[in-house]
Amino acid sequence: METCSFKHTAHIEVRYAETDQMGIVHHSVYAVWFEQARTEYFREAGASYADMEAEGFASPVLELNVQFKAPTHYGEFVDIETTMIRVDKLRIRFEYRATVNGKLCTMGSTLHCMLKNGRPTRELPASFAKFEFKETEE
Template identity: 40%
Template sequence: MAYIREVKYYETDKMGIVHHSNYVRWFEEARMDFLGKIGFPYDKMEEMGIISPVLGVSCKYKTVVKFGETVEIETKVISFNGIKLVLGYEIKKFGTDEITTVGESEHCFVDEQFKPVNMKKLNRDFYETTVSYVKQ
């Protein structure tokens, strides 16, 4: 599922190139967009008392993205077992096949006391919907 955004001036360095720290924010924006598009916006999960902390993030830069460009961030479910969710991201310059960045983020699901919860048991709809997006 694709999330499209324009590069903001404040996200760049003196050379007009997107600063590396912004890609993690973009991954989060794309994740929130993905969850909303599949019918499970993050605020809905929080209302259920479910929190999804980040366990890890990785990012590889292939080419630069600059101020004024528009990017398309493809979000893919790499794996999900009900407790741990791994998402993959591929950033392209909008309207091209040029991949600028690839990355992953790992998340778990916990209750408000930070005790792990199994979404397969707690919210079967979320589990089945998310698993249906796992890329083989």
């Protein structure tokens, strides 16, 4: 397993439409926020998802995990720190830590594979050359 040294924090304002009757962010919203954080992660690194698609790559979600620690509410600003981990030659995991004013609210991850022209591949997009990975223990 290899962890990318680049990290990014997305800043998301909780919208009223994202909350339930109790005024708490609905659990389904976290998948959307994780996607936003992941998209920003690539853009901030100079490796946009659009660039990957132009090379014929796609990175579908294979798995989504969310662990709720504390609720988030309308009007709060949520910071989502994103880290990328290369699990093996075929899979990449993104880990997310969502905080409000420094307090951990949610942890999660998404597991992805890489496709090129619709087929699984071990090849990575050229834009991934911008990422530096270091061997880590599980």
